[in-house]
Amino acid sequence: MAEVNLNKLKKVYDGGVIAVHESDLHIEDKEFMVLVGPSGCGKSTTLRMIAGLEEISGGELKIGERLVNDVPPKDRDIAMVFQNYALYPHMTVYDNMAFGLKLRKTPKAEIDKRVRDAAESLELSEYLKRKPKALSGGQRQRVALGRAIVRDPAVFLLDEPLSNLDAKMRVSMRKELKLLHQRLQTTMIYVTHDQVEAMTLGNRICVMSHGYIQQVGKPLDVYDYPVNKFVAGFIGTPTMNFLEGELLVEGQKTFFTSDHTRIELPSDKADKCQSYLGKATFGVRPEKLTITKDKPEGLSFSGKVEFIEKLGDTQQVFLKVGEQSVTASAEAHFDIEAGDDVYLLPDMERIHIFAGEGENNITL
Known part of the structure; x- marks a missing residue:
């Protein structure tokens, strides 16, 4: 050995x-x-x-x-x-x-x-x-x-x-x-x-x-x-979702914005983003997105369902958020169809922001 x-x-x-x-x-x-x-x-x-x-x-x-x-x-x-x-x-x-x-x-x-x-x-x-x-x-x-x-x-x-x-x-x-x-x-x-x-x-x-x-x-x-x-x-199936946009600061808050999407970052992640304001990529895995048809109280963004893959115990839901594609995982019996307008609630503890020349994960 x-x-x-x-x-x-x-x-x-x-x-x-x-x-x-x-x-x-x-x-x-x-x-x-x-x-x-x-x-x-x-x-x-x-x-x-x-x-x-x-x-x-x-x-x-x-x-x-x-x-x-x-x-x-x-x-x-x-x-x-x-x-x-x-x-x-x-x-x-x-x-x-x-x-x-x-x-x-x-x-x-x-x-x-x-x-x-x-x-x-x-x-x-x-x-x-x-x-x-x-x-x-x-x-x-x-x-x-x-x-x-x-x-x-x-x-x-x-x-x-x-x-x-x-x-x-x-x-x-x-x-x-x-x-x-x-x-x-x-x-x-x-x-x-x-x-x-x-x-x-x-x-x-x-x-x-x-x-x-x-x-x-x-x-x-x-x-x-x-x-x-x-x-x-590269790692993960289905692959991580990426939304291209930018980081900006308004008052004491830091936001990621993309198309019609506007997401306020939690303070621990916002602090790490201050040196990278401007062009950035928001990343979240499909299983860390909760789909709901009713607008939730928490932070969310909206999308339109394009098509669905039934996988037995789960279903993969493919959506458009603005002009960008997003995949989310849902429980098998969740009632959803192509064409539905839905809200996506990300687990903000498990999001990632990539920025800089090497597109490094600046939220680590």
Whole structure:
């Protein structure tokens, strides 16, 4: 087992294209760290530098106490699971899982024990004599995991391992991966563009964009306290609502105004906004908006319902506030229809204001 430390880690491709800017990240021993972000954000490049599959352009990479910048992949004590499984089609499940150990000239009895133990933990024992073409996608991915497990590495690296599975299988495999991590108690670094995977799997998540690390933290901390507008919009389904407008002061009060919307900010948030008067973005998550047809006494703004998605126990209500789109969550039996004029009551303790050049969350 080992911790992994990135110190000013950088990747520059030919032509001066910077894929990963100077990144600092500490991954603790036995931690499940998820690197998440949109395509092209640098997450897979970062993982491949840790694996030794990409040359490091600058900075330091340590696995445990060892500097591994120039250490070949086979000597880094890591195992990688790829998106496309990378199984040998002519080999049985047993031979696929044993192959790496045979290359290392591990004793035959030890190979057999490790393979059968891993197969049992992954519920693959009855498939050991089959070839990959006779397995489902989920079973193939478990074989790929088993091949990594038998090596007993210090660090597991997983590069979008569930992206080729259907939605139902992804949910099942997320559970299996979480249980596997609890059993193995080893360091895992997982790359995905799917923020639901990130939220459900990671002890901590690292959100990346354009080669920069935007925020690192526990999933709920990142969800509740996003440091900037990018993180707020990327993490969460449905996404956070954003209203573009401006901050202004009248008398002793601070307001956010947008179209026909005018919201007085509570004093604790207003105090933090005084240096950012002018252009700003108001953010609130759909579940922190209460819908009512009657004008409430508390602070609210109005909208018109465009359409509704019924989701069983809840319904997502899509509205127009002025010319801007807003989504709110409502209880399943709340009586509401397209075309209704309604009021939206935000939880003012859970609103966010983004402003400044980096669109940072100034209410934190």
